[in-house]
Amino acid sequence: MKKLFIPLLLSLPMLAFSNNDFETAMQANLDKLKQATTVTELQTVANTFERIAAAEKKEWLPRYYAAYCYVLMTTLDEELAHWDGYLDTALALLEQSEKVKKANKVEILALKGFVAMMRISVDPATRGQEYSMKSANYLQQAYQLEAQNPRVTMLMGHMLYGTAQFFGSSTDEACAKFAEALTLFEQEETTDTGIKPHWGKPEAKRMLAQCNSKSND
Amino acid sequence: MKKLVLLTGILNLLFSQLHAQQLIKGRVTDTQGAPLIGANIFIKNTYDGSSTDAEGKYQFTTTATGTVEVMVSFIGYQETHRQITLKPNNTVDFVVRESINKMEAVVISAGSFEAGTGTKSEVLKPLDIVTTAGATADIAGALNSLPGTQTVGEEGRLFVRGGDGNETKTFIDGLQVLKPYGTTVPNTPTRGRFSPFMFSGTSFSTGGYSAEYGQALSSALILNTKEKPTQTRTDVSLMTVGTELSHTHSWANSSLAVQGAYYNLTPYYSLVKQLNDWNKEPESLQASLAARQQTGNSGMLKVYGQVSTNRFSFYQHSLINPANKTLISVNNKYAYGNTSFKNTLGNSWTYKTGIAYTYNTDTYQLTAENVEEKTSGMHIKAVASGDLTNNIALTTGAELLYTESQQHYSRLADGFTNTFSYQNPLWAAFAETDIYLSSQFLARVGGRLAYTAGSQQWYTAPRVSLAYKTGENAQIALAAGRFWQAPADDLYRVNNTLHHEQADHLILNYQLVSSKRTFRIEGYVKKYRNLVTFNPADVYNPAAYTNSGQGYARGIDVFWRDNKSIKNADYWVSYSFLDTKRIYRDFPVTATPTYASAHNLSVVYKQWVPSIKTQFSSTFTLASPRPYNNPNTTAFNAEQTPAYIDLSLSISYLATQSIIVYGSVTNVLGRNNIFGYTYSQTPNNQGVYVGQANTLPAPRFFFLGVFITFSKESTLNQLKSL
Numbered sequence A: 001m002k003k004l005f006i007p008l009l010l011s012l013p014m015l016a017f018s019n020n021d022f023e024t025a026m027q028a029n030l031d032k033l034k035q036a037t038t039v040t041e042l043q044t045v046a047n048t049f050e051r052i053a054a055a056e057k058k059e060w061l062p063r064y065y066a067a068y069c070y071v072l073m074t075t076l077d078e079e080l081a082h083w084d085g086y087l088d089t090a091l092a093l094l095e096q097s098e099k100v101k102k103a104n105k106v107e108i109l110a111l112k113g114f115v116a117m118m119r120i121s122v123d124p125a126t127r128g129q130e131y132s133m134k135s136a137n138y139l140q141q142a143y144q145l146e147a148q149n150p151r152v153t154m155l156m157g158h159m160l161y162g163t164a165q166f167f168g169s170s171t172d173e174a175c176a177k178f179a180e181a182l183t184l185f186e187q188e189e190t191t192d193t194g195i196k197p198h199w200g201k202p203e204a205k206r207m208l209a210q211c212n213s214k215s216n217d
Numbered sequence B: 001m002k003k004l005v006l007l008t009g010i011l012n013l014l015f016s017q018l019h020a021q022q023l024i025k026g027r028v029t030d031t032q033g034a035p036l037i038g039a040n041i042f043i044k045n046t047y048d049g050s051s052t053d054a055e056g057k058y059q060f061t062t063t064a065t066g067t068v069e070v071m072v073s074f075i076g077y078q079e080t081h082r083q084i085t086l087k088p089n090n091t092v093d094f095v096v097r098e099s100i101n102k103m104e105a106v107v108i109s110a111g112s113f114e115a116g117t118g119t120k121s122e123v124l125k126p127l128d129i130v131t132t133a134g135a136t137a138d139i140a141g142a143l144n145s146l147p148g149t150q151t152v153g154e155e156g157r158l159f160v161r162g163g164d165g166n167e168t169k170t171f172i173d174g175l176q177v178l179k180p181y182g183t184t185v186p187n188t189p190t191r192g193r194f195s196p197f198m199f200s201g202t203s204f205s206t207g208g209y210s211a212e213y214g215q216a217l218s219s220a221l222i223l224n225t226k227e228k229p230t231q232t233r234t235d236v237s238l239m240t241v242g243t244e245l246s247h248t249h250s251w252a253n254s255s256l257a258v259q260g261a262y263y264n265l266t267p268y269y270s271l272v273k274q275l276n277d278w279n280k281e282p283e284s285l286q287a288s289l290a291a292r293q294q295t296g297n298s299g300m301l302k303v304y305g306q307v308s309t310n311r312f313s314f315y316q317h318s319l320i321n322p323a324n325k326t327l328i329s330v331n332n333k334y335a336y337g338n339t340s341f342k343n344t345l346g347n348s349w350t351y352k353t354g355i356a357y358t359y360n361t362d363t364y365q366l367t368a369e370n371v372e373e374k375t376s377g378m379h380i381k382a383v384a385s386g387d388l389t390n391n392i393a394l395t396t397g398a399e400l401l402y403t404e405s406q407q408h409y410s411r412l413a414d415g416f417t418n419t420f421s422y423q424n425p426l427w428a429a430f431a432e433t434d435i436y437l438s439s440q441f442l443a444r445v446g447g448r449l450a451y452t453a454g455s456q457q458w459y460t461a462p463r464v465s466l467a468y469k470t471g472e473n474a475q476i477a478l479a480a481g482r483f484w485q486a487p488a489d490d491l492y493r494v495n496n497t498l499h500h501e502q503a504d505h506l507i508l509n510y511q512l513v514s515s516k517r518t519f520r521i522e523g524y525v526k527k528y529r530n531l532v533t534f535n536p537a538d539v540y541n542p543a544a545y546t547n548s549g550q551g552y553a554r555g556i557d558v559f560w561r562d563n564k565s566i567k568n569a570d571y572w573v574s575y576s577f578l579d580t581k582r583i584y585r586d587f588p589v590t591a592t593p594t595y596a597s598a599h600n601l602s603v604v605y606k607q608w609v610p611s612i613k614t615q616f617s618s619t620f621t622l623a624s625p626r627p628y629n630n631p632n633t634t635a636f637n638a639e640q641t642p643a644y645i646d647l648s649l650s651i652s653y654l655a656t657q658s659i660i661v662y663g664s665v666t667n668v669l670g671r672n673n674i675f676g677y678t679y680s681q682t683p684n685n686q687g688v689y690v691g692q693a694n695t696l697p698a699p700r701f702f703f704l705g706v707f708i709t710f711s712k713e714s715t716l717n718q719l720k721s722l
Helices: A002-015 A019-035 A039-055 A061-076 A080-097 A105-122 A124-145 A150-167 A172-189 A201-216 B002-018 B126-131 B139-143 B266-271
Strands: B022-030 B040-043 B049-051 B057-062 B067-073 B080-085 B089-091 B094-096 B112-115 B168-172 B175-177 B199-205 B219-225 B233-239 B242-250 B254-264 B277-295 B299-317 B325-345 B349-365 B369-387 B392-411 B417-438 B441-452 B457-469 B474-485 B501-514 B517-533 B546-562 B569-583 B599-609 B614-623 B644-656 B659-665 B676-679 B691-694 B702-711
Touching (some): A039 A061, A039 B040, A039 B049, A105 A124, A105 A150, A172 A201, B126 B139, B139 B199, B139 B219, B277 B325
Parallel strands (some): B022 B089
Antiparallel strands (some): B022 B057, B040 B049, B199 B219, B349 B369, B392 B417, B457 B474, B659 B702
């Protein structure tokens, strides 16, 4: 009789999603995200996240990552006229994501800050003031909830850097933020974050290198 | 045992059957047959799915069996699903319909210039309004650089497409503002009473506007106030004409802003010589308050109030004998309040209610006589809008406009007094539907119905607009409608039973808008009827005022804007051709009014130089000769002024993140622009009416200001306010 149950038991988990399936699917797609270098590839990854989201109504991460994909599309698409479409979609996904009970408010606020920051680049002269305030607001709220989040610190550095460049003032404060962010990223790496957000370290490194090359000029 | 093995085998077979990979493939296209690239296709409630490739093709495998629901989703398209019963190989093609995304879809463009609304039809942004040279941060001043407006350099108000200045009405958050411009001396342009900093969106319509707006024959200037500010800040402005101080406090769900200003032109006029013979230069005090309260998830209560007072006195010299002079003292008191509430009803409906009140008095004291003019008005309005279906949106509402105006004249010598006044309640209802026949083709059909007690008449105003998208960035649009307006205060006060004046608009528009370039061309025909005429020899007799005037205006407006071709630069060019004639007021014959010029050209150029953190801006304006009437000749309005030419410059310098220095000068070339001539009311000894050129009191206007912002956020400044 025992033999009868083994195949049955082996088969049963395949009929419904387990938590394990969810994490495996997410991880597989996160690996694809890391390799995506074109808007189309990002769209494919975002689509997969959205499919997972449609099936996993109690998870916040699929929509969060889909939103992240749309924000990243702006960095790969030179046509500024497309940006607002990506950012609108990202924001809509984030608003759905934050409704989920276990959503991480800090990560969502940080990404909303990122969305607002990219809006500025579409038309800095007109949008600068409104969206720099919006972005600063989101990041400040996130910072108050969790001062140790490396992504929040890194994005704050970006905002300071952009503002300093616009006004031609010193980027020291911004660069200090990138250095702080890098330390926080290194701390984050010591724990296994799994499928939880852990992006941003290469960007902090890149900005820090830019800071250092400037100060050497 | 054998049986057991067999059973296990069957079960295994069964399960392997269940877990067999079923292949689903196909193609996704739009209704035109074009492939959709990157569409998301999947089986509902599973992870199984894929994205379409460059040919719209997809394929994926699933372990699901039986009847499943296959979904297709893609930005800009309606979510589509179909039930299929899975076989080992399945081919499922989808044709998906475009969803009508109102931001991307065709918009009503005929007659309207949007600023700051964030929509595709946006032409000028709030920042553009305040950095336009020659506008000196005045809304009407900046809008005067758009086609369809007439350069009337001595007025400062908006004259649109052959319409008189009072044919343009101003609305704040949908509610009418009476007397939106300050009181001024003749030949000195007035300024709007409302700071451009207050508004996030401006829609300037030069004709064919929505049925929501009535009581304007030519143009509606629709200003929408900002939403709740998110930062606490204090702003200080020091200017050559006065000083302003404002503080904004922001809480989680509410905000309060208070502002005070004091203007005095005495120091400026002592430095820059004026033609006017001032006794007391203009001095004014102004205070305002703006509050916002969010209620629930989507409710927003806005309260705004402004009070101001302005006084000045000057000597008016007789044209026949300039040594004879009369002292005229002018005193203006003004108050405006506006409260509105907006909320959503369910998912797709919003409603707005509001009440606005205006109070204005002007007193003119002369040595031998006094004139006092009082005008007040209330506007109560409720509007609901929402989607009836996916493709049809409805806006409907009702309003009460109550206006009263009184002019009281008294002569000191014999105690003679005379009062003219009117009280006019006007009820109106309107409805308008936006019908998206496709995302390329939009029809807006509506109308308004009004009743006034004065003339005891019903007025119907049908309005229709069509817009058709001919390409990704191009569209043509057509608008037609009927517009009514109560006669001007000075006429209506004498005869309270006058009918409304009427204008019919027909507009054809073509526009090409890409992200950084805009081209528009618009042709129009306007017919005026029921214009009020009176006999100038019998001005106190109500019966001498009748609705027997009429007229027309037709023309072409062209607009080109480009902030792409030159790095850090933005320029726009507006040209308007106007042909208009009318018989109204005291015109003895049909003639072109004195404010109308056939050709108007304006070129605005702005250059931002990042290395010195400075923006340079220049505006060139050219207007062809305007007619004026010379009473020494028999022909009416037959003389012509010289052409109007002006070049204005401005400079904004970002000293630090919180300090901005702004300077501007109008008419750099120093040309003596002549707007017309004023003649003596009676002839002199030689039997000649003595004329004097109407010019600005000084050829140039200089302005210098320093704007400082104090805030916890270092990135804030008044950049937007310049």
